[in-house]
Amino acid sequence: MIVAGLINSALLMIAINNSEPRKTGCGIYLINTSITTLFTMIIFLLKFPILIIAQKTYITNRLFLQLQCTSIDFLLRIGLNMDQSLSACIVIERAVAPIKGTSFNKKKSKEMVKYIILILLILNIGTIIHVPIHRHLTNDDDDDDDSEKRIWCIVTYSSSLQTFNTVVNIFHFLTPFIINLISGPIIIVMTARQRTTVRIHESYRNIISTI
Template sequence: MKSITNTSFIHFSCILTDVLLKILLSFGDWLYACVAIERTLAATQGIHFNQSKSKYIAKYVMPILLLLISISYIHDPISRRTINDIDDEQRIWCILEYSTSLKKYHKFINIFHVFIPFIINILSAICITIQVFRIRVKTKKKSAYKKILYAQIKQNRHLLISSCILILLSIPRLIISFLSGCMDSIRNPWLYLIGYYISFIPPLLIIILFILPSRTYKQEFLSIIQKINFFSK
């Protein structure tokens, strides 16, 4: 950190680096929620689900979603400033100052961006399980209801498990966002760095969380891999 002496770069990093991390990580969580909503609609509508219309809507939903998330975090860069401490620490501090109302809003918006996508994912998994259960019980006897329900829960358990893993990995980021105080990067960086690294885990685990646990997605993924010739020039 001491090797960086460009004040413009340090000021830019202070203002935008942290907020960009928050925006992009929250955007990833909301994209998972959007996929869950689309999956639920496909399960409930069946053959009437319009895939072309879904793709068309997604082209508009994604940039609008990114814009709304960015606006929700606009208070963060506005409240940041740099202080050059030449006398004591001989370093440039990045200071974040919130008023009482902004502190409450900051806590609310962080909780909102973490838990609402999680709730959407959980409700999506429950809705899909119930919908498929309703379809299959129409052709079965009443005594087989429990077996069918158990089979559907087992088949869709990866949706519940992946949602729980995502929320567990997001909790450290949420906790660190509530911590107040200055971080002395040279002396004690580990708590904050670990929190950031944990926050990057969910985007890196898409295959493990969503594709490999699902038999359909896994087969499709493996078939695509087999078609790709990695050694072609």
């Protein structure tokens, strides 16, 4: 994972330093997706050492444990959800561009990106804000030795909140998946139609096979 992180960071720096991706909304989405992926991976790297050390009772600071209990999984879910949302935005723009053709306004698309990302961030935080609120620490009461008692981070939901949480998880998973599923064929068909106006001597099937 460390090697993957270094590679991801290097590619991210190359993408940011290159002005070409920042000329289009799709490129900005890609850069933000890379940042989100890197952020999520860093949180993952922090989560497991803290979990192992805490279970070995090397960390007894309850305030620190409470902070990591409420924040780590919350940040992970934000990162994962944002990554999927941004990926969906990429395919939407790639589908819209060939549909609009020459009327597609790259400048307007680029200007809209920051607002869309902000809306997605607020939406993602708003739909999972209940997660840190209902996470708390509990002691392992089964162990009689106080020095060996483990502290667990658990989440407790009411039945209605559990239903809401399930619906939110399904929404964050299915929505990007459906968008990707629908946008793929649209991109292929519309791109092929654009190319038929230039490559008039080739069959429609041959053009699609080269996309």
